[in-house]
Amino acid sequence: MKTATIDQFGFLVHDAARLLRKSFEARVQEQGLSSAQWRLLVRAVREENATQARLAELLEIEPISVSRLIDRMEQGGWVKRCAHESDRRTNRIIPTEKSMAAYSTIKAVAADVFEMAMTGLDDDHRQTLVSALTIVVENLSSDEPQAAADAAEFQAS
Template identity: 30%
Template sequence: MARALDREYSAALMRASRGIKTASAEALRALGVHIGQNFLLDQLWQQDGLTTGELARRLEVEVPTITRMTQRMEAAGLVTRGRDETDKRVVRIELTPQGEALRDQVPAALDAVAARSLQGLSDEECRQLIGLLERVAGNLRA
């Protein structure tokens, strides 16, 4: 049977997670980006012209997920999808000028959400929280 503390922890973590996700979605929406698309943009900012397969591997999702995401992003003007010059079966994803222009704005918006979520905590408390969350993540990976 679960301890009361286990349930209290789970409930608090869920509230925090939901709050961060909601605030992040709102911040990204103001930039014309849907939650999750920021991860794909980040990969393209590091290396433009990746294939759908490469993006799927890097983001640890299935190719159809990348296909749907890039279709939406193309409709929004953030990326283009085109066939590879040497292998027409391969689709490459490239940033548009609009997608490239978000390179500084998306991280800044997410940093603002993080700062808001940590408001009132000292640097030491932030380090402690990060360390504890890393331990929780490690427990779940084990």
């Protein structure tokens, strides 16, 4: 790989992620969720009965911050805490019907944003891009099995 291409890679991946996030957040504001809240909502729906500790790990934020975030989301009717069956010190986070409806909307918005981002790429280029990014994620996720599983799931969809 040419040095210029290597030098551009990190900036391009960062800028693409930033611009995707910015476009997505602008479109989901009407749901009444902050960036942190919609990220937690998506993880809570996808993880099914995740603990607060697991959500903190996935979101890469401190457990106390997740606890406060869940407090606000619980007050808003987005999630509910349920005692863990085998560990009474642990709560599982359950998305409500309100969250499930918002999740459907969020997925549709994400699809629109991804479609906009890939305008001008034919199907082969789109598949190549997704395949290449999946490999990058897998290469860098040897100690993060969830990131590798997420990449594989995205590749399959």
